[in-house]
Amino acid sequence: MHELSIAQNIIEIVMSNVPKDQLKDVRTISLRIGASSGIVADSLEFGFTAITAETSLRSARLNIEKVPFVIRCHSCGIEQENEEGSAVCASCGGIDTTIVSGTEMQFSEIELEEAV
Amino acid sequence: MSVITIERKVLEKNDEIAKANRELFRNRGIYVLNFVSSPGAGKTSLLERTLEHLRGRLPIAVIEGDVQTDFDAQRVAKYNVPVVQIVTNGGCHLDAKLVADALQNLDLTDIKIVVIENVGNLVCPANYDLGEEIKVVVASTTEGDDKPLKYPTMFRNASVLIINKIDLLPHLPSNVEVLKNNALSINPSLQVFETSCTTDAGIAGWCDWLEKTCVKKP
Numbered sequence: 001m002h003e004l005s006i007a008q009n010i011i012e013i014v015m016s017n018v019p020k021d022q023l024k025d026v027r028t029i030s031l032r033i034g035a036s037s038g039i040v041a042d043s044l045e046f047g048f049t050a051i052t053a054e055t056s057l058r059s060a061r062l063n064i065e066k067v068p069f070v071i072r073c074h075s076c077g078i079e080q081e082n083e084e085g086s087a088v089c090a091s092c093g094g095i096d097t098t099i100v101s102g103t104e105m106q107f108s109e110i111e112l113e114e115a116v
Numbered sequence: 117m118s119v120i121t122i123e124r125k126v127l128e129k130n131d132e133i134a135k136a137n138r139e140l141f142r143n144r145g146i147y148v149l150n151f152v153s154s155p156g157a158g159k160t161s162l163l164e165r166t167l168e169h170l171r172g173r174l175p176i177a178v179i180e181g182d183v184q185t186d187f188d189a190q191r192v193a194k195y196n197v198p199v200v201q202i203v204t205n206g207g208c209h210l211d212a213k214l215v216a217d218a219l220q221n222l223d224l225t226d227i228k229i230v231v232i233e234n235v236g237n238l239v240c241p242a243n244y245d246l247g248e249e250i251k252v253v254v255a256s257t258t259e260g261d262d263k264p265l266k267y268p269t270m271f272r273n274a275s276v277l278i279i280n281k282i283d284l285l286p287h288l289p290s291n292v293e294v295l296k297n298n299a300l301s302i303n304p305s306l307q308v309f310e311t312s313c314t315t316d317a318g319i320a321g322w323c324d325w326l327e328k329t330c331v332k333k334p
Contacts, residue, residue, distance in 0.1 A: 002208055002240035009126050017122055027117070031126065038242050038269035085268030088301045095304035103272070105127060105243065110120045 003043040006105070007051055013107055014057065023056040028063045028111040034102040036069040036085035069102030130244055133212035137247025140219070141230065147330035148230045150246050152270060153254035154263075155236030158280040160188050161313035162254060163231055167195040169323040170229075174330070179218050179232040181210040188233065198223045209240035212247055229330055238267040250275035257281045257288055261295035264302050271302045276309070278322065283312035 010029060018026060033039050041064045048062050068081045075094035082090060087097050125131060141148050151159045167176060177198040180188045189201035200222045202214050215232060224230070232248060234241040253274035255263050258281055264271040271277070277299050279292055292310060299306055309325070311318035 002243065005207070005209075005211075005240075006126060006243075009129065012129065013122065013124070013126070017120055036268055036272070038239055084265065085272065086301050087272075087304055095300075097304075103269070105125060107122050107124050107126050109122060112118050112120070114118055 003040060004047040004051065006039060006044055007047040010048065010062070010107065011052065011057065014060070014110055018110060018112065020056075022112060024059065025112040025114070026057055026060040026110055027113050029060055030063040030065065030108045030111070032065045032067050032104055032106040032108055034067045034069065034104045035083065036102045037105050039105060041066060065108075067101050067104060070100040071097040072100050073097050127243060127245075130212045133216055134245035134247040137212055137216055137219070138249075141247060141249075144224060144227075146224065146227055146230055148232065148246075148248040149326075150241075150248035150251045151231060151233045151254065152238070152241045152251055152274070153236060153256075154238045154259060157236070157254045157256040157259065158313055159233050159236065159254050160191055162278060162280060162311065163233060164191060164195065165311075165313050165316065165319045166231070166323055166326070167192065167197060169319055170327065171195070174228050174327060175226050176229045176231060177222055177224060177227045179215060179222065179230065181214070181233055181235050183207065183235055198227070204235060208235060208237050209244050210234050210246060211244045215246045229326070238263070238270045242267075242270040242273050252276040252278060254278045254280050255295065255299070257284055257290045257292065257295075259290075261290050261292070261298060263295070264299040268302045271299050271306070274303065274306065276307045279308065279310045281312060281314075282310045282317060283315045 033041055045062050052058055069085055070081050072079045073089035073094050074096040076092040078091045080090055088095055089097055153159050178192045180201045182188055183204050186201040189199050192199045200218045202218050232246055251274040253270055279295060296308055309318055309322045311322060
């Protein structure tokens with residue numbers, strides 16, 4: 001369950017970028033999580049909600065964009081998505097491939113409700 | 117609504133400490149391995165056989181990571197190598213900060229190789245860079261040959277696969293070729309070794325490779 005420790009890292013990034021008195025105004029924290037990053041989005045959301053419940057970040061929610069796992073084959077030039085995290089080209093069977101996306105765990109933005 | 121854009125890795129803080137660890141190791145000419153596997157695959161046994169085989173050839177130090185107990189550090193200490201135990205108290209993986217702290221208690225004088233034995237877990241340790249040169253993933257024949265497909269992140273991030281407990285193959289439905297091909301479909305550049313810590317099969321080949329590789333240096 002390392003999603004809890006990932007959630008802790010997310011909170012630390014928020015706290016170092018949002019002034020303390022505005023933490024309660026944080027509504028959405030957007031992230032891009034690769035399909036083959038080893039992170040389960042539901043567990044991450046659960047962990048985040050659990051550890052922020054009694055804090056000034058209790059109104060904040062995670063907005064997780066799932067990024068598909070995509071490889072590019074250098075033999076046949078085809079870019080393709082697969083759900084297995086395989087490095088083998090489904091088109092020609094080649095293994096000279098590079099990962100285009102799907103392994104990232106990237107922070108993107110924090111949305112705050114403006115104080116009226 | 118106001119928006120603050122922060123384009124950075126979620127584990128950036130860990131990665132920064134890992135980078136500092138890596139610089140420290142490289143400046144001292146030390147080659148660092150991060151041993152990862154599911155619990156019971158044979159990481160500690162493999163480490164013991166490696167220490168035995170390279171005794172007098174390569175000075176090795178060990179960082180042990182476990183959820184609880186210092187049993188593994190006690191096993192390793194019998195080989196008269198510097199060893200420090202990290203107890204994570206429930207934590208499912210080591211991180212770069214834990215390793216940096218452990219280094220304060222490890223004598224690295226004349227050391228050429230540091231082996232970090234991670235917590236037994238094929239999921240979480242895959243995401244945490246510790247400052248190692250390579251991850252060595254140990255998969256035992258008793259775990260079945262589909263492990264790489266079930267845990268692709270770990271096998272993708274590793275440089276070496278050690279298939280352990282090959283002495284048990286006559287008693288198992290596992291097929292080493294299938295296991296190997298599954299691993300290579302996730303990571304075609306994996307260097308693969310087959311070992312048994314009971315019969316010592318394959319240990320010499322693995323140790324010879326390690327000796328050559330660490331001398332080449334990064």
